[in-house]
Amino acid sequence: MERSIRDRNILDKFCEDFCHIIERHCRYIVVSGFLAIASGRTRGTEDIDMIIERVNLDKFKKIFFDLLTNGFVCMQSNKPEIAYEYLQDNTSVRFTRKDKPLPEMEVKLAKDLLDEYQINNREKLKLTKLDVWFSNINVNVAFKEELLKSPKDLEDAQHLRIVYSEKMNEAEIDRIKALIRRYRL
């Protein structure tokens, strides 16, 4: 993917470095706020949300130690068994660069059909100039409008609808909103 390294901001570099490690082990998606920011939204965030496919403890240990070897630390524990307990409880685990409290990568396991749908329909977004797998734009808009609904999330959705106007598929958005109501509300 063509891009200028100079154009990468602190969040971009953190995200790409982290994602390239995860990519070696399993499928992942970056969702929600960072997708909007990487697509030009002018707002801050302290964390990037990532969903990874359901991996067992052995595989998670490999991911965990690969992250540690490459300069990341887990905020909850330096033991993968403990971090994995958080994931099994559907609680995210947070990683930062060693000695840098911000930004954070908030990682969780895919927990239901909606998360699996997002992973199966992931995409790279040329406009972001990032080599990162994002969840589908229509799914993000649906989550922000139907589940998250804070002013910040609704503004993200407004921004995404304009920036990716050619990708907007109202039938898909409505279908995802129905799944959100069924599985998450």
Next chain:
Amino acid sequence: MMKRTEHSEQIQRWANFVRDNPDKWKPIHTKFINAIFEKQDEFLKEMNKTKKGREKLEKLSALKKGAKSRL
């Protein structure tokens, strides 16, 4: 303070700029995002120098550890 309608218009204007200027928006945006982190970093370093600064930083960090995601 900006009214919601004005804010919404501002979001629309910038989103249109991003969509219509795929090669121009990123450097402007990069400066903006980096400035946020530089400011945060500067502030946290200053707070760390103050009395109870380290304690406050630890409390801020602990706030997040068990947070459940809505996603």
